[in-house]
Amino acid sequence: xxxDPASIDSFLPLPTAAFHILLSLADSDRHGYGIxxxxxxxxxxxxxxxxxxxYRSIQRMLEQGLLVEVDERPAPEEDDERRRYYRITALGxxxxxxxxxxxxxLVKMARAVGFAPGRA
Amino acid sequence: xxxxxxxxxxERLHGALLRLxxxxxxxxxxxxxxxxxxxxxxxSGGIGVVALWLDTLIDVLHNAVRVHFDVLRQDLRFTxxxxxxxxxxxxxxxxxxxxxxxATTASFSVADHVLLRPLPFRDSDRxxxxxxxxxxxxxxxxxxPAHFRDWKRLSHSFAGMEDFHTQSVxxxxxxxxxxxxxxxxxxxxxxxxxxxxxxxxxxxxxDDRHGAPGTVIVSESLWRSRFAGDRAVLGxxxxxxxxxxxxxxxxxxxxxxxxxxxxxxxTNRFGNDSFEERSDTYTEVVARLRxxxxxxxxxxxxxxxxxxxxxxxxxxxxxxxLVLDLRGEIPRQSRVLLFALCGAALCMLLTACTNLAxxxxxxxxxxxxxxxxxxxxxxxxxxxxxQLLTESLVLAGAGGVLGVVAAAVALPMLSRLVPPVLPFPAxxxxxxxxxAATALITAITGVAFGVVPVARACMRVNAADLREGAxxxxxxxxxxxxxxxxxxxxxxTVVLLVCSGLLLRALMLLQDTPVGFxxxxxxxxxxxxxxxxxxxxxxxxxFYRSVLEDVRAQPGVTDVAxxxxxxxxxxxxxxxxxxxERPDREQENYAYLRYVTPGYFGSMGIPLRRGxxxxxxxGAEAQPVAVVSQxxxxxxxxxxxxxxxxxxxANQQRRVIGVVGDVRVRGLxxxxxxxxxxxxxxxxxxxxxxxxxxxxxxxxxxxAASLVAAVRGIVGRVDPRQPVSGVRPLAxxxxxxxxxxxxxxxxxxxxxxxxxxxxxxxxxxxxxFTVSARAPEIGLRLALGxxxxxILRLVLGRGAALAAGGIVLGAVLAFAAGNALxxxxxxxxxxxxxxxxxxxxLAAVMTLAGSLLPALRATRxxxxxxxxGE
Numbered sequence: 001x002x003x004d005p006a007s008i009d010s011f012l013p014l015p016t017a018a019f020h021i022l023l024s025l026a027d028s029d030r031h032g033y034g035i036x037x038x039x040x041x042x043x044x045x046x047x048x049x050x051x052x053x054x055y056r057s058i059q060r061m062l063e064q065g066l067l068v069e070v071d072e073r074p075a076p077e078e079d080d081e082r083r084r085y086y087r088i089t090a091l092g093x094x095x096x097x098x099x100x101x102x103x104x105x106l107v108k109m110a111r112a113v114g115f116a117p118g119r120a
Numbered sequence: 121x122x123x124x125x126x127x128x129x130x131e132r133l134h135g136a137l138l139r140l141x142x143x144x145x146x147x148x149x150x151x152x153x154x155x156x157x158x159x160x161x162x163x164s165g166g167i168g169v170v171a172l173w174l175d176t177l178i179d180v181l182h183n184a185v186r187v188h189f190d191v192l193r194q195d196l197r198f199t200x201x202x203x204x205x206x207x208x209x210x211x212x213x214x215x216x217x218x219x220x221x222x223a224t225t226a227s228f229s230v231a232d233h234v235l236l237r238p239l240p241f242r243d244s245d246r247x248x249x250x251x252x253x254x255x256x257x258x259x260x261x262x263x264x265p266a267h268f269r270d271w272k273r274l275s276h277s278f279a280g281m282e283d284f285h286t287q288s289v290x291x292x293x294x295x296x297x298x299x300x301x302x303x304x305x306x307x308x309x310x311x312x313x314x315x316x317x318x319x320x321x322x323x324x325x326x327d328d329r330h331g332a333p334g335t336v337i338v339s340e341s342l343w344r345s346r347f348a349g350d351r352a353v354l355g356x357x358x359x360x361x362x363x364x365x366x367x368x369x370x371x372x373x374x375x376x377x378x379x380x381x382x383x384x385x386x387t388n389r390f391g392n393d394s395f396e397e398r399s400d401t402y403t404e405v406v407a408r409l410r411x412x413x414x415x416x417x418x419x420x421x422x423x424x425x426x427x428x429x430x431x432x433x434x435x436x437x438x439x440x441x442l443v444l445d446l447r448g449e450i451p452r453q454s455r456v457l458l459f460a461l462c463g464a465a466l467c468m469l470l471t472a473c474t475n476l477a478x479x480x481x482x483x484x485x486x487x488x489x490x491x492x493x494x495x496x497x498x499x500x501x502x503x504x505x506x507q508l509l510t511e512s513l514v515l516a517g518a519g520g521v522l523g524v525v526a527a528a529v530a531l532p533m534l535s536r537l538v539p540p541v542l543p544f545p546a547x548x549x550x551x552x553x554x555x556a557a558t559a560l561i562t563a564i565t566g567v568a569f570g571v572v573p574v575a576r577a578c579m580r581v582n583a584a585d586l587r588e589g590a591x592x593x594x595x596x597x598x599x600x601x602x603x604x605x606x607x608x609x610x611x612x613t614v615v616l617l618v619c620s621g622l623l624l625r626a627l628m629l630l631q632d633t634p635v636g637f638x639x640x641x642x643x644x645x646x647x648x649x650x651x652x653x654x655x656x657x658x659x660x661x662x663f664y665r666s667v668l669e670d671v672r673a674q675p676g677v678t679d680v681a682x683x684x685x686x687x688x689x690x691x692x693x694x695x696x697x698x699x700x701e702r703p704d705r706e707q708e709n710y711a712y713l714r715y716v717t718p719g720y721f722g723s724m725g726i727p728l729r730r731g732x733x734x735x736x737x738x739g740a741e742a743q744p745v746a747v748v749s750q751x752x753x754x755x756x757x758x759x760x761x762x763x764x765x766x767x768x769x770a771n772q773q774r775r776v777i778g779v780v781g782d783v784r785v786r787g788l789x790x791x792x793x794x795x796x797x798x799x800x801x802x803x804x805x806x807x808x809x810x811x812x813x814x815x816x817x818x819x820x821x822x823x824a825a826s827l828v829a830a831v832r833g834i835v836g837r838v839d840p841r842q843p844v845s846g847v848r849p850l851a852x853x854x855x856x857x858x859x860x861x862x863x864x865x866x867x868x869x870x871x872x873x874x875x876x877x878x879x880x881x882x883x884x885x886x887x888x889f890t891v892s893a894r895a896p897e898i899g900l901r902l903a904l905g906x907x908x909x910x911i912l913r914l915v916l917g918r919g920a921a922l923a924a925g926g927i928v929l930g931a932v933l934a935f936a937a938g939n940a941l942x943x944x945x946x947x948x949x950x951x952x953x954x955x956x957x958x959x960x961x962l963a964a965v966m967t968l969a970g971s972l973l974p975a976l977r978a979t980r981x982x983x984x985x986x987x988x989g990e
């Protein structure tokens with residue numbers, strides 16, 4: 001999906017939960033609980049998405065086309081429980097990248113006035 | 121084992137908690153959320169379980185609200201998109217809802233304002249008014265100061281009793297002289313009403329003493345307009361009818377006592393002479409019921425007191441006291457009218473709502489497949505219901521906004537339906553309670569008719585709808601419901617048609633009533649001469665003559681005269697006629713007393729039948745003369761020559777010099793007692809002061825506008841302190857008299873027109889729907905060789921059957937409604953056959969018009985594609 005920049009900009013700034021969900025899906029499809037675990041691991045336990053926040057975000061992101069649902073299959077670590085898996089879309093990737101750029105710009109600006117660590 | 125039990129209980133509790141989410145969300149993610157919860161639960165123990173529960177509880181509460189909000193936002197977006205795609209439907213639905221809300225809100229606001237809302241006084245429901253009433257004839261009359269004094273002294277039912285009388289005065293201070301409405305009252309009146317001045321002080325007993333220096337409290341509006349809202353107005357001296365008064369206070373804007381156009385208040389300052397004449401009735405009595413005393417108890421006590429007074433004073437025996445609440449003054453006609461108005465508004469709300477329901481239903485039918493698909497695809501019933509609900513509420517809400525705006529525009533006009541006799545602001549304001557109630561009714565209608573049947577139908581038949589081409593089916597029940605709605609609409613329309621028809625007949629009847637004078641080309645204005653200065657008749661005659669002479673010299677003026685009062689403006693002023701030959705019958709015949717200058721009959725266009733007009737030669741020293749009306753002659757000397765006969769009237773023996781045509785002094789709706797006109801020079805000095813001529817009537821060939829400034833100039837030259845007020849064409853007097861009727865006919869007519877159109881549209885909508893639903897059947901009949909005429913008859917017959925139901929029901933209700941309206945029909949029979957015939961005829965026309973199009977469409981159906989199932 002070749003999303004046009006204007007429509008991508010309309011998603012920004014991305015809510016924290018949505019950003020982390022996109023990041024967690026960058027390398028592989030995951031089910032809901034898998035996303036929670038991945039986010040928790042990636043942030044060293046600093047951010048633990050609650051179930052409500054997670055699924056509310058997922059519902060919205062599905063509607064917006066940032067995610068798609070892929071086929072249901074048993075979760076590897078859960079033996080017989082069937083789970084829905086989510087996959088990031090091209091638009092989702094583009095939006096995540098745009099958000100990163102936005103954040104990078106902010107950091108650069110902050111550095112310029114000495115508010116952030118690193119070189120000015 | 122116990123641990124497994126606890127876990128199962130916990131999971132059930134968690135499941136219950138998840139119910140806070142919308143069902144669609146639960147359906148989608150509930151299983152996973154439950155699984156996630158179970159997993160976390162397995163991993164935590166001891167204090168961790170408590171933390172987990174707390175965490176989960178907060179999470180659910182926090183997110184459930186947001187998810188609901190997300191759904192609402194989505195539904196709203198979807199609603200706006202679908203409504204924008206069907207602008208015709210949207211506009212019609214909003215208009216329908218708006219009409220219903222506007223009509224009911226406006227009508228009920230006026231009714232509430234007039235009949236229910238507390239008057240602007242402390243504990244106003246404990247206030248009553250006391251009236252004199254004739255033991256035998258009943259009625260309601262103002263009170264004499266002597267009676268008021270005795271009632272106050274003898275009664276125990278009241279915490280306080282005060283009196284007031286209205287009076288118009290000439291205000292002279294800096295600026296133009298001004299004619300103002302005021303009231304003189306007892307010093308205790310303001311405390312009795314529980315009101316304080318905005319500025320300054322109340323009256324004290326000292327202000328109310330006989331001979332005390334004049335004190336006046338002015339209204340807020342007068343304070344602003346005349347004294348520029350200056351706080352230094354207190355202590356200012358003004359002249360009221362040439363007498364000096366000191367301004368001691370300003371009343372707040374909402375103090376509308378005794379009515380909305382009262383601009384100043386003074387004290388009674390009764391002297392002993394005020395109490396001498398026990399039958400000199402001119403004052404009005406307000407009292408506050410003592411706590412625990414009911415109006416009926418007070419009434420019983422007053423009956424005893426008046427009986428007791430009758431024994432002590434011979435002249436009192438026919439007088440009793442009436443204790444009425446403050447709203448007792450609202451004329452019966454106005455009450456009836458308000459009820460009629462509210463009834464009409466309800467009829468209109470009914471037709472509007474049924475049409476709205478009908479509209480929503482046919483739209484839902486058209487969208488049945490779409491809805492069924494959406495239900496089947498998931499999201500479930502709850503999502504569908506919420507969607508429909510949002511749509512209905514948005515439509516009702518938009519209609520509500522439109523209705524409020526329309527009601528706000530209509531209110532001032534509707535307020536004029538009630539004469540401004542009551543102590544409250546003249547115009548009703550929008551009433552929030554009523555507004556909320558009507559909005560609720562509209563919303564409920566939208567939900568009850570737009571959502572519930574559709575949702576039920578969709579859920580039951582969605583499988584069938586998906587399978588076949590969704591033709592007909594499932595329509596039977598809904599069609600019955602719609603048929604009932606159409607019958608209701610036709611019923612309401614017939615009732616309204618009959619009621620407005622009756623009012624229209626009454627109006628036409630009155631318009632044809634001869635008033636007895638010709639108002640075209642006549643200009644009227646008032647110059648009320650203040651009494652101390654103009655107490656002597658000779659003084660007034662000088663004023664009248666100077667003014668008349670100069671006005672007569674104006675270009676275009678053909679006739680000009682002064683008279684006591686205009687007919688229909690002052691409806692009272694009668695005296696007993698006494699005859700020398702029949703002294704025993706003194707109290708039986710009454711006639712209107714009016715003093716006139718020569719030329720009055722010419723100015724008014726009242727025909728002189730015999731004899732002559734009053735002349736300048738009928739001076740103070742000459743024999744008192746009288747011009748009488750034809751009905752006077754018919755009553756007193758039927759068949760005889762009245763000229764030069766004498767009768768006793770207004771304290772003097774009078775000789776008849778002329779006979780003129782009758783005038784409807786009491787207004788168009790009432791027969792008028794006879795009229796007697798006396799010479800303006802023959803008013804005794806300082807006597808019968810209520811009848812001195814003050815009204816100037818000018819007949820002119822030129823437009824009135826050019827004349828007004830000239831006459832003002834003339835009056836100003838003759839007496840610079842004399843204000844001119846009440847400038848208006850004489851035709852205004854008649855149209856003012858007719859105004860409430862014209863207005864009621866118009867308002868009801870408008871309601872009727874709308875209901876009429878709505879019912880026609882409703883009928884059309886139902887039949888069009890029936891025809892398309894029955895297209896296969898009709899097609900089959902056509903294919904089998906049925907004549908097109910038969911099809912036409914089939915559809916028209918269906919329309920006629922529905923309309924007939926409504927017409928019969930409506931006619932029955934209209935009988936009842938017409939009967940209730942009797943008080944405002946001015947003698948037109950509530951069962952007037954012409955009106956009923958006309959209304960039923962119109963209903964038939966409406967039926968035909970509503971049915972014709974669908975019927976014709978049915979006959980033009982092409983059977984082949986229908987039968988092929990396309």
